Amino acid sequence: MELARGHVLVCGGTGCTSSGSAKIIEEFENCLKDKGLENEIKVVQTGCFGLCALGPIVIVYPEGAFYSMVKPEDVSEIVEEHLLKGRIVKRLLYQETVVDEDNVKSLNEVDFYKKQQRIALVNCGVINPESIDEYIAFGGYTALGKVLTEMKPQEVIDEIKESGLRGRGGGGFPTGLKWQFTANSQGDKKYVACNADEGDPGAFMDRSILEGDPHSLIEAMAIAAYAVGADQGYVYIRAEYPIAVNRLRIAIDQAKEYGLLGENIFESGFNFDLDIRLGAGAFVCGEETALMTSIEGHRGEPRPRPPFPAVKGLFGKPTLLNNVETYANITAIINNGAEWFKQIGTEKSKGTKVFAVGGKIKNTGLVEIPMGTTLREIVYEIGGGIPNGKKFKAAQTGGPSGGCIPADLIDTPIDYDSLISIGSMMGSGGLIVMDEDTCMVDIAKFFLEFTVDESCGKCAPCRIGTKRLLEILEKITSGKGTLEDIDKLEELCYSIKNAALCGLGQTAPNPILSTLRYFRDEYIAHVVDKKCPAGVCKALLSYVIDPDKCKGCSLCAKKCPVGAIEGVVKNPFTIDTNKCIKCGVCMESCKFGAISKK
Amino acid sequence: MKSLAELEQLRNKTLARVNLRKEDDSNIRVVVGMATCGIAAGARPVMKALMDEIEKRNISNCFVTQTGCIGVCRLEPIVEVYIPGSEKITYVKMDAEKAVKIVNETIVNGKVINEYTIGAAENN
Ligand SMILES: Cc1cc2nc3c(=O)[nH]c(=O)nc-3n(C[C@H](O)[C@H](O)[C@H](O)COP(=O)(O)O)c2cc1C
Ligand code: SF4
Ligand code: SF4
Ligand code: SF4
Ligand code: FES
Numbered sequence: 072m073e074l075a076r077g078h079v080l081v082c083g084g085t086g087c088t089s090s091g092s093a094k095i096i097e098e099f100e101n102c103l104k105d106k107g108l109e110n111e112i113k114v115v116q117t118g119c120f121g122l123c124a125l126g127p128i129v130i131v132y133p134e135g136a137f138y139s140m141v142k143p144e145d146v147s148e149i150v151e152e153h154l155l156k157g158r159i160v161k162r163l164l165y166q167e168t169v170v171d172e173d174n175v176k177s178l179n180e181v182d183f184y185k186k187q188q189r190i191a192l193v194n195c196g197v198i199n200p201e202s203i204d205e206y207i208a209f210g211g212y213t214a215l216g217k218v219l220t221e222m223k224p225q226e227v228i229d230e231i232k233e234s235g236l237r238g239r240g241g242g243g244f245p246t247g248l249k250w251q252f253t254a255n256s257q258g259d260k261k262y263v264a265c266n267a268d269e270g271d272p273g274a275f276m277d278r279s280i281l282e283g284d285p286h287s288l289i290e291a292m293a294i295a296a297y298a299v300g301a302d303q304g305y306v307y308i309r310a311e312y313p314i315a316v317n318r319l320r321i322a323i324d325q326a327k328e329y330g331l332l333g334e335n336i337f338e339s340g341f342n343f344d345l346d347i348r349l350g351a352g353a354f355v356c357g358e359e360t361a362l363m364t365s366i367e368g369h370r371g372e373p374r375p376r377p378p379f380p381a382v383k384g385l386f387g388k389p390t391l392l393n394n395v396e397t398y399a400n401i402t403a404i405i406n407n408g409a410e411w412f413k414q415i416g417t418e419k420s421k422g423t424k425v426f427a428v429g430g431k432i433k434n435t436g437l438v439e440i441p442m443g444t445t446l447r448e449i450v451y452e453i454g455g456g457i458p459n460g461k462k463f464k465a466a467q468t469g470g471p472s473g474g475c476i477p478a479d480l481i482d483t484p485i486d487y488d489s490l491i492s493i494g495s496m497m498g499s500g501g502l503i504v505m506d507e508d509t510c511m512v513d514i515a516k517f518f519l520e521f522t523v524d525e526s527c528g529k530c531a532p533c534r535i536g537t538k539r540l541l542e543i544l545e546k547i548t549s550g551k552g553t554l555e556d557i558d559k560l561e562e563l564c565y566s567i568k569n570a571a572l573c574g575l576g577q578t579a580p581n582p583i584l585s586t587l588r589y590f591r592d593e594y595i596a597h598v599v600d601k602k603c604p605a606g607v608c609k610a611l612l613s614y615v616i617d618p619d620k621c622k623g624c625s626l627c628a629k630k631c632p633v634g635a636i637e638g639v640v641k642n643p644f645t646i647d648t649n650k651c652i653k654c655g656v657c658m659e660s661c662k663f664g665a666i667s668k669k
Numbered sequence: 670m671k672s673l674a675e676l677e678q679l680r681n682k683t684l685a686r687v688n689l690r691k692e693d694d695s696n697i698r699v700v701v702g703m704a705t706c707g708i709a710a711g712a713r714p715v716m717k718a719l720m721d722e723i724e725k726r727n728i729s730n731c732f733v734t735q736t737g738c739i740g741v742c743r744l745e746p747i748v749e750v751y752i753p754g755s756e757k758i759t760y761v762k763m764d765a766e767k768a769v770k771i772v773n774e775t776i777v778n779g780k781v782i783n784e785y786t787i788g789a790a791e792n793n
Contacts, residue, residue, distance in 0.1 A: 074685060074686055074720060074723060074724035075686070076689075076716070076720055076732065076733040076734065076735075077689070077734070078687075078689060078690055080690070111716075111717075111720065132689045132690045133689040133690075133698070133732045133734050134734065155703065156703050156704055156708075156735070156737060157701075157702075157703045157704075157734065157735035157736040157737050158736075158737045197690060198687070204679070204682075204683045205683065205687055207676065207679050207680050207683060208680055208683035208684050208686070208687045209687065210680070212670070212676055213673070213676065213680075216670075216672075216673045216676050217673070220672070220673055329670055330670040330671070331670050336670060337670055337671065337672060337673070338671050338672065
């Protein structure tokens with residue numbers, strides 16, 4: 072790597088790649104060459120910066136200028152003005168960073184980043200994920216070196232235990248304890264594995280870590296292997312995440328080349344190899360026993376536990392399985408100590424959590440917050456609030472296994488236990504924000520459609536039960552439900568929870584139970600009044616024309632695709648509700664606001 | 670990888686190349702005036718010389734940036750050196766040779782080269 076006076080960091084995360092960051096990189100390279108700056112300014116592709124909604128994102132160092140929504144045609148201006156003449160292009164900056172004519176704020180002072188604390192994502196958007204040298208320059212592999220040359224395996228486990236780290240894959244099991252169980256198991260061969268399946272709708276935390284900082288996973292897995300006595304590791308990742316797979320592959324090759332994977336690492340006598348196993352993208356393969364069956368080359372189906380993987384895992388041998396983000400905390404704990412880590416977070420949930428924030432919120436993207444941050448801070452400070460002046464209604468955490476947090480609990484500090492106590496769960500970190508236009512029955516239906524699709528079919532409670540749940544929900548949203556249906560729904564939820572074989576089935580009813588808990592009145596409105604209060608469920612809507620507001624312009628009648636609107640010009644028009652297919656076109660077209668849905 | 674020392678060596682080798690991405694106030698900042706007047710007066714060879722010398726000596730606590738017109742066009746090329754905790758030093762009428770001296774004297778040893786400063790130039 073050459074010494075350069077300036078670095079142009081272009082986000083190569085999933086979000087920015089889909090908004091065209093590859094083209095931006097190409098433009099920078101061309102323009103820099105045109106100006107003869109190619110040896111002075113280095114273009115670096117990084118992982119996600121977090122503010123995906125504003126992509127493609129470009130940061131120029133040493134000034135730290137944060138350009139958002141950069142278009143290919145903007146690049147020549149940045150090169151000419153900023154990189155050649157030293158004048159930051161204010162027009163293209165993320166406006167939150169602009170103080171006045173002459174001053175820009177550091178990113179750390181911007182609302183989106185101010186309340187965040189980066190441990191798992193520390194290198195994401197800072198280093199080139201395809202360069203082991205950059206990872207090392209930012210302190211990479213010192214934790215592994217320290218562990219192998221200065222610490223005994225038990226000391227490593229004790230440090231992780233002491234830190235209070237809990238699994239970030241959803242369950243929140245104490246990580247140090249899991250390491251201890253695996254270390255204590257007898258076996259001629261042991262394995263470590265990483266769960267990078269990440270199949271929740273809307274979640275992209277683990278993928279972003281792999282895309283932005285793959286070496287941190289490799290380093291942590293090597294540390295874990297040393298601690299539990301394993302010499303082989305597997306990363307189980309979806310084939311449908313090609314960028315992540317590719318960067319991880321490059322990183323593994325580099326680590327092998329540098330002797331950071333392989334034999335006798337740091338001349339300690341410790342050997343460790345790491346391989347990738349691609350998954351076909353079934354949600355159930357994220358469940359630990361199914362994941363291991365899939366790595367062994369069989370169809371990914373869960374089996375009953377115990378035995379737990381720590382006793383009998385991959386190929387019948389003791390196996391340690393952790394989530395990507397769990398591993399991404401390990402090097403920081405080794406480098407800074409358990410005492411440091413313990414100071415972050417709440418009493419029983421230490422450290423930070425990464426969330427993929429989506430739905431009805433301004434700053435959709437990736438955020439990492441200390442445990443104990445409230446939902447309000449995430450939504451209104453970091454997230455920038457709800458667009459279009461709408462009201463916050465609820466947030467869903469834990470995806471299809473989780474539940475919703477209603478508006479009156481918005482000040483709940485987010486940690487494992489408080490979320491469980493209000494009927495949701497941390498999950499792996501998807502956070503979907505919903506505004507007043509969201510129907511909670513419809514949301515429950517959305518998640519049930521997902522679980523019905525993803526149920527592996529091995530056990531009846533889940534295979535048949537979730538289908539029954541979905542049928543009842545469909546009955547309710549189509550206006551044919553009764554009060555008894557709501558009771559039946561609830562009862563069935565509890566029996567599936569108790570009888571299903573694996574976590575998928577056991578948690579599938581959660582979205583229904585939690586919406587019933589906080590929004591039961593909405594269910595009742597659907598079955599008793601035959602109304603959808605949020606105006607989402609089509610079968611329960613009718614479009615009507617207010618005769619007092621209608622000017623009789625006939626525009627809506629012309630636009631209606633099924634000819635359901637009739638009338639005489641200059642007189643109020645009417646909608647034939649039998650013909651109307653509820654497409655909403657008429658309401659959008661009326662210039663006088665005479666049409667509404669009820 | 671054989672030892673922590675080897676890792677440390679590797680780290681030091683690359684550190685100088687990524688340091689400018691760290692928000693670290695303890696770095697020395699060298700700013701070259703690069704507006705039209707600066708470029709016309711030969712600011713680019715000065716910049717180049719600074720960079721080459723810093724690279725040659727593998728200095729990791731210093732980075733070079735540019736700025737627009739500093740305001741005294743007749744004294745261009747101008748180079749400002751910001752050493753944390755000290756006053757800004759402004760060097761004027763730079764050329765490549767002087768730039769190398771700045772790296773060796775001011776950046777490495779912390780010594781001001783009085784004859785190149787704006788004070789000396791204004792007094793002549
Ligand atoms: C249906 C189902 C899907 C799951 N999907 C994931 C997943 O995508 N990623 C993950 O890390 N854990 C997932 N889990 C949790 C894993 O079974 C396991 O608890 C976790 O990987 C353990 O790692 P941790 O202790 O570091 O959290 C899933 C569990 C279930 C029941
Ligand atoms: S609960 Fe569902 S996903 Fe799990 S084993 Fe049973 S059918 Fe398969
Ligand atoms: S577009 Fe509006 S004003 Fe015109 S006829 Fe339809 S309802 Fe009446
Ligand atoms: S909602 Fe669609 S189908 Fe119904 S009246 Fe309006 S335009 Fe016609
Ligand atoms: S993908 Fe670029 S900021 Fe997230």
